[in-house]
Amino acid sequence: MRVGFIGLGNQGAPMARRIIEAGHPTTLWARRPATLAAFADTGAQRAASPVELAAASDLVCVCVVDDADVEQVVTGEQGVLTGLRRGGVVAVHSTIHPDTCRRLAERAKVHGVSVVDAPVSGGGRAAAEGRLLVMAGGESGTVAYCRKVFETFGDPVVHMGPLGSGQIAKLLNNLLFTANLATSADTLALAPRFGIDRAALAEVVLHGSGASFALDRVKAGGGSLDRLAERAGPLLHKDVRLLADLADTAGAPTGTVLAAADGALAQMGQERLTGPASPAPRK
Structure with a gap:
């Protein structure tokens, strides 16, 4: 071919x-x-x-x-x-x-x-x-x-x-990844409050039941979302907005996952505006 x-x-x-x-x-x-x-x-x-x-x-x-x-x-x-x-x-x-x-x-x-x-x-x-x-x-x-x-x-x-179902699967994947970034970063931020080193906690959790790809990315970024913000932030912002638009159109409840994803976007300076997530598709 x-x-x-x-x-x-x-x-x-x-x-x-x-x-x-x-x-x-x-x-x-x-x-x-x-x-x-x-x-x-x-x-x-x-x-x-x-x-x-x-x-x-x-x-x-x-x-x-x-x-x-x-x-x-x-x-x-x-x-x-x-x-x-x-x-x-x-x-x-x-x-x-x-x-x-x-x-x-x-x-x-x-x-x-x-x-x-x-x-x-x-x-x-x-x-x-x-x-x-x-x-x-x-x-x-x-x-x-x-x-x-x-x-x-x-x-x-x-x-x-x-057709289109691949995109929906990818957007749902990226929504969950973005939400996991927020929960991972927030969890690591708690470590110093209890006298625990962030990097040490990340290493431990990555071998435990709380492990995730997102946690690995946060660990590689020094324990926060700052290093991810410049490159990944705009792309994740786009994908979360697309999924929010689809959910709104379908009347599908997003539970806690969209709120957590919005938390990650906020930490990366990519706050998602409320209201329609994207212009109506052209006919």
Whole structure:
């Protein structure tokens, strides 16, 4: 299968390298040409635009930052849909609103192209080691078609259900992670009050029943969320807002988890505004 990959950031770059190393003919495009320098030692081809990349691909993987970026590279004047063959597939690895994926699928259908949403979790190291969690949403046959590519960087690859369900699973995962950041940081902050060293408490709890990935990240950040704030804060803010929007629309109670996540966002200077979490999806 010929694969195109767009979005060569900290997570996308190792994903693309795993695809290349697995032997799939791969074409890359990046807004910043300097990003492609890291792939000079591979057999990957370079495209001058998303449309040129799509013309050389059967499956196009998109791993850019947000909804607007995804829509631009897929549906823009020089976007993927202009060049991808009928029967081709676009896989959205970005974490975005499920309605954005459904809207893209409607646009893609006119071109005879399918869309799957396949957000990932685990970070750059997991991508490089081929153990990202891939949460896929879409028609079962289309997900099966993509699976061998997804398995180059992902283990496990889980089909969650219809289009958009992968995004919902990822947003729920990130909501819980954000909430866990708050409870982890707050727990470690209690340690000095009882004459216990924060780092020592973190080391102990990481071997106990209170262990979590979030606690490990807080420990690595020195016991608070300050070091996480600059890089992770805006992304977690986006994801919590998206999930809050979905919950509000569905009338789904969020219990304590959204309140805890809001606590973490506040500690990172990313307070979530009350009211609608995002503009209404465009028709």
